[in-house]
Amino acid sequence: MSKKPKYGIVVFPGSNCDIDCWRALDQVLDADVTYLWHQDATFAQELDVIILPGGFSYGDYLRGGAIATFSPIMEAVKKHAKQGKLIMGICNGFQMLTEMGLLPGTLLKNKNLKFICDTVELVLQQTTSPFTNQYQEDQTISIPIAHGQGNYYVDDNTLHKMEANGQILFKYARNPNGSLSDIAGICNEQRTILGMMPHPERAVEEIIGGTDGALLFQSIANYMLNQN
Amino acid sequence: MKAKVLVTRKKSIADPEGHAVQKALTQLGFDQVKNVRVGKIIEVELDQQSVHSSKEQLQQMCEKLLANPVMENFEIEMQS
Numbered sequence: 001m002s003k004k005p006k007y008g009i010v011v012f013p014g015s016n017c018d019i020d021c022w023r024a025l026d027q028v029l030d031a032d033v034t035y036l037w038h039q040d041a042t043f044a045q046e047l048d049v050i051i052l053p054g055g056f057s058y059g060d061y062l063r064g065g066a067i068a069t070f071s072p073i074m075e076a077v078k079k080h081a082k083q084g085k086l087i088m089g090i091c092n093g094f095q096m097l098t099e100m101g102l103l104p105g106t107l108l109k110n111k112n113l114k115f116i117c118d119t120v121e122l123v124l125q126q127t128t129s130p131f132t133n134q135y136q137e138d139q140t141i142s143i144p145i146a147h148g149q150g151n152y153y154v155d156d157n158t159l160h161k162m163e164a165n166g167q168i169l170f171k172y173a174r175n176p177n178g179s180l181s182d183i184a185g186i187c188n189e190q191r192t193i194l195g196m197m198p199h200p201e202r203a204v205e206e207i208i209g210g211t212d213g214a215l216l217f218q219s220i221a222n223y224m225l226n227q228n
Numbered sequence: 229m230k231a232k233v234l235v236t237r238k239k240s241i242a243d244p245e246g247h248a249v250q251k252a253l254t255q256l257g258f259d260q261v262k263n264v265r266v267g268k269i270i271e272v273e274l275d276q277q278s279v280h281s282s283k284e285q286l287q288q289m290c291e292k293l294l295a296n297p298v299m300e301n302f303e304i305e306m307q308s
Binding site for chain 2: 066098099106108109110111112113153155178
């Protein structure tokens with residue numbers, strides 16, 4: 001019997017890619033998906049993957065993702081992380097994960113100070129993680145980006161450790177934002193928490209420009225199958 | 229009790245905003261400008277009389293929320 005991964009998408013005030021994620025998962029990828037409200041202190045234990053979606057939570061005030069970090073639901077998200085379950089932070093969600101300390105580093109303003117809305121090429125760095133096991137090694141994929149604060153930064157020591165642990169999952173083929181070492185997406189040491197600036201949920205249908213993002217969700221489904 | 233919190237980017241981290249401002253100043257004819265860095269000021273008003281405990285609380289506020297230690301430094305300036 002196949003087991004579909006159960007996704008929970010957290011909705012914050014100012015989230016706007018929550019709907020993109022919902023559509024991708026519910027209507028295109030046939031996954032089980034539910035919305036979670038930022039003010040709730042808990043969510044169902046049966047959820048396999050929590051998505052912190054893109055957008056402008058709390059208007060990006062102070063720093064992108066900084067205020068969302070203290071939403072009541074984040075305690076439950078941290079618990080989910082501790083249990084070794086999967087979390088994906090996309091764009092603003094990636095900023096939240098670094099602010100919470102669940103992922104190393106931080107996201108600075110883009111080097112050219114512009115909000116960049118484009119489709120970019122990413123090069124796969126690791127194909128053994130729960131999020132990338134359906135991609136080929138060194139595969140180049142096209143995924144949209146839309147951010148003003150996506151310039152990844154981390155200190156040298158941590159970067160070396162991340163490289164040695166295989167925590168860098170995606171790099172930009174052509175660096176759009178000044179990101180250190182062309183980094184577009186990373187995971188934690190246990191490879192259960194993913195943070196990426198590009199939007200895989202916006203690349204799951206040919207009619208809107210490609211399906212390279214679908215393989216990420218299929219990787220998760222494959223990982224979950226092997227877990228059970 | 230009032231306080232000003234000054235949040236600045238660490239020296240080791242590039243400041244594209246400061247760089248853009250510097251270029252604009254140079255274009256305006258201020259050629260003597262060598263470097264510009266942009267930070268932010270956060271004014272906090274506390275319902276608290278003691279300078280000591282206010283400062284302690286502000287320190288915690290900075291560590292928890294007002295500054296991100298990965299990229300920023302902060303200074304607290306107490307005002308009466």
